[in-house]
Amino acid sequence: MSEQSSPIEKTVLENGLTIITERMSHVRSASVGIWVRSGSRHESAELNGISHFIEHTLFKGTSTRTAREIAVESDAIGGHVDAFTSREVASYYVKVLDEHLPRAFDLLADLVTAPLFDDEELDRERNVVMEEIKMVEDTPDDLVHETFVSNFWPDHPLGRSILGTPDTLITFDHDRVSDYFTDVYTPRNLVVSGAGNLEHASFVDMVARHLGLMSDRASGVSVSAPSPDACRIILTKDLEQVHLVLGVCCPSLVSENRYSLHVLNVILGGGMSSRLFQTIREERGLAYSVYSGVNAYTDAGYLAVYAATSPGQIEDVIKLSIEEFGKLKGEQVPASELQRAKDQLKVSVMLGLESTSSRMSNLARQEIFFGRQFTLDEILDRIESVSLDDVQRIAQQIFDGGDLALTAIGQLDGLDIESAQLVC
Numbered sequence: 277m278s279e280q281s282s283p284i285e286k287t288v289l290e291n292g293l294t295i296i297t298e299r300m301s302h303v304r305s306a307s308v309g310i311w312v313r314s315g316s317r318h319e320s321a322e323l324n325g326i327s328h329f330i331e332h333t334l335f336k337g338t339s340t341r342t343a344r345e346i347a348v349e350s351d352a353i354g355g356h357v358d359a360f361t362s363r364e365v366a367s368y369y370v371k372v373l374d375e376h377l378p379r380a381f382d383l384l385a386d387l388v389t390a391p392l393f394d395d396e397e398l399d400r401e402r403n404v405v406m407e408e409i410k411m412v413e414d415t416p417d418d419l420v421h422e423t424f425v426s427n428f429w430p431d432h433p434l435g436r437s438i439l440g441t442p443d444t445l446i447t448f449d450h451d452r453v454s455d456y457f458t459d460v461y462t463p464r465n466l467v468v469s470g471a472g473n474l475e476h477a478s479f480v481d482m483v484a485r486h487l488g489l490m491s492d493r494a495s496g497v498s499v500s501a502p503s504p505d506a507c508r509i510i511l512t513k514d515l516e517q518v519h520l521v522l523g524v525c526c527p528s529l530v531s532e533n534r535y536s537l538h539v540l541n542v543i544l545g546g547g548m549s550s551r552l553f554q555t556i557r558e559e560r561g562l563a564y565s566v567y568s569g570v571n572a573y574t575d576a577g578y579l580a581v582y583a584a585t586s587p588g589q590i591e592d593v594i595k596l597s598i599e600e601f602g603k604l605k606g607e608q609v610p611a612s613e614l615q616r617a618k619d620q621l622k623v624s625v626m627l628g629l630e631s632t633s634s635r636m637s638n639l640a641r642q643e644i645f646f647g648r649q650f651t652l653d654e655i656l657d658r659i660e661s662v663s664l665d666d667v668q669r670i671a672q673q674i675f676d677g678g679d680l681a682l683t684a685i686g687q688l689d690g691l692d693i694e695s696a697q698l699v700c
Contacts, residue, residue: 284639284649285476291492292464295483296639296649298471300632306377306472307636309369310388313465313644317363317433317573318497322447324433325440326456328361329405329448334368335359336397338390343397346383353379361438364573365644371633374473378482385486388461393450402445409439416685417565417584419511420519424683425571427509428523428578432502459496463487467643471635501575506679508698510688518590518686522597523580524700526674529572529645533673535658536666537570537579542617543609543667544568544600545581549616551600552581560596562589574645578681579674587687594698598680601700604671608664622656675700 283299316327335357336343350357355372357380368387372380412418422437429435468483504525527533545552545568556566566583583593628634629652642649680698 287480289484289488291490293487294467294643295480296469296643297474297476297479298635298639300472303473303632304374305371305632306374306474307371307632308381308470309367309636309640310384311467311640312366314460314497315362315364315366316438319433324436324444326448327366328438330453330457331359331361331366332401332405333393333398334387334391336401337392337394338386340386349383355380363434381482393453395450405439405445406442416515416519420521420683420685423509424521424523427507428504428681429502430505434502462493462495463490465495467640469636469640472632506681509683511685513685515686517584518587518684518688520583521580521683523578523681524674526570526577526579528575528577530574533670536662536670538621539617539662540667540670541568541570542621543613547620556593556596562593598700601675605675608668614664618659622659625655
């Protein structure tokens with residue numbers, strides 16, 4: 277089965293694997309990725325961290341290549357073979373000269389079809405991930421976000437760390453890892469995307485030779501929506517600054533309100549001209565780093581403000597942030613500010629799609645989360661269509677008068693968080 281809409285083309289193999297490409301004939305490079313429609317949110321509590329652990333261990337040897345041979349071959353083709361795991365997807369990808377694409381894909385396909393999961397390599401990589409967990413613990417701006425989300429969505433996979441915990445990692449032996457891999461890495465759960473100087477039919481033939489014989493079977497992936505908790509968490513840590521996250525629920529990744537939400541976020545804390553930056557940093561000098569961001573998934577999301585400031589200034593930062601929430605829901609933003617935010621967002625989208633690797637990633641994400649491709653013009657038109665009323669309406673929806681969730685890390689003995697007015 278094939279759908280064509282030049283320069284983007286899509287084919288689904290008989291075993292259910294999806295292949296999607298975008299031809300960019302003006303470049304001499306090509307990027308290809310094998311994407312898995314599964315991440316940490318699809319894990320049980322006992323298996324927390326196994327998706328990320330598998331991502332690490334696929335590079336530690338296959339039935340045809342040792343870990344060293346994988347590294348040497350990656351360097352030999354001049355590409356950078358890499359991977360990541362998020363809460364909803366995992367990806368294995370490489371960017372190379374177009375002439376090296378067949379060799380690069382042979383390497384990627386080997387990783388996701390013939391891993392050994394050797395016990396000795398698992399033990400070694402388990403220690404690497406343990407060190408990665410410790411690194412987050414020692415990085416306050418990472419730790420405050422991890423702590424926030426774990427308490428915002430308690431007892432739910434979206435609230436758990438992508439890295440897992442020492443207690444879960446220790447259980448990931450060969451059988452457990454191999455069984456989970458077999459359940460999840462099925463053709464219908466994979467998307468292969470490619471962008472650059474490539475031809476769709478030849479690309480499909482190449483993918484089919486490596487992955488077309490994978491047996492079609494059901495995936496073991498399941499999901500459930502989280503329930504938020506507006507809790508207040510203080511972690512005492514010997515730091516010079518306090519690291520703060522304030523958050524509220526927001527529309528999901530696939531919501532029709534996503535464009536209005538992202539424009540609102542730009543206005544609130546998305547750059548140097550944003551309200552939070554101007555008020556908290558420029559006018560009051562209370563923080564070096566202050567911004568807002570949207571973290572959205574297929575069925576849930578949150579908008580969070582982050583700031584790092586001195587312990588004695590934390591209450592002022594909280595108060596000023598909440599005041600900005602109130603202004604956004606109580607007053608329409610000026611037309612000039614709205615247009616500036618829309619222009620900033622459009623430039624970000626356009627610049628984010630200039631390379632073959634970003635185009636490849638965009639193809640896969642749109643296929644996985646939307647089941648269709650949005651053209652750049654369509655996205656830009658949707659951003660431009662956001663109105664003053666849309667921004668105020670989404671502000672009133674998310675800053676609805678309910679309690680704010682808060683996480684702060686640092687020396688906060690003097691902060692009475694229980695009596696603080698944390699209402700948006």
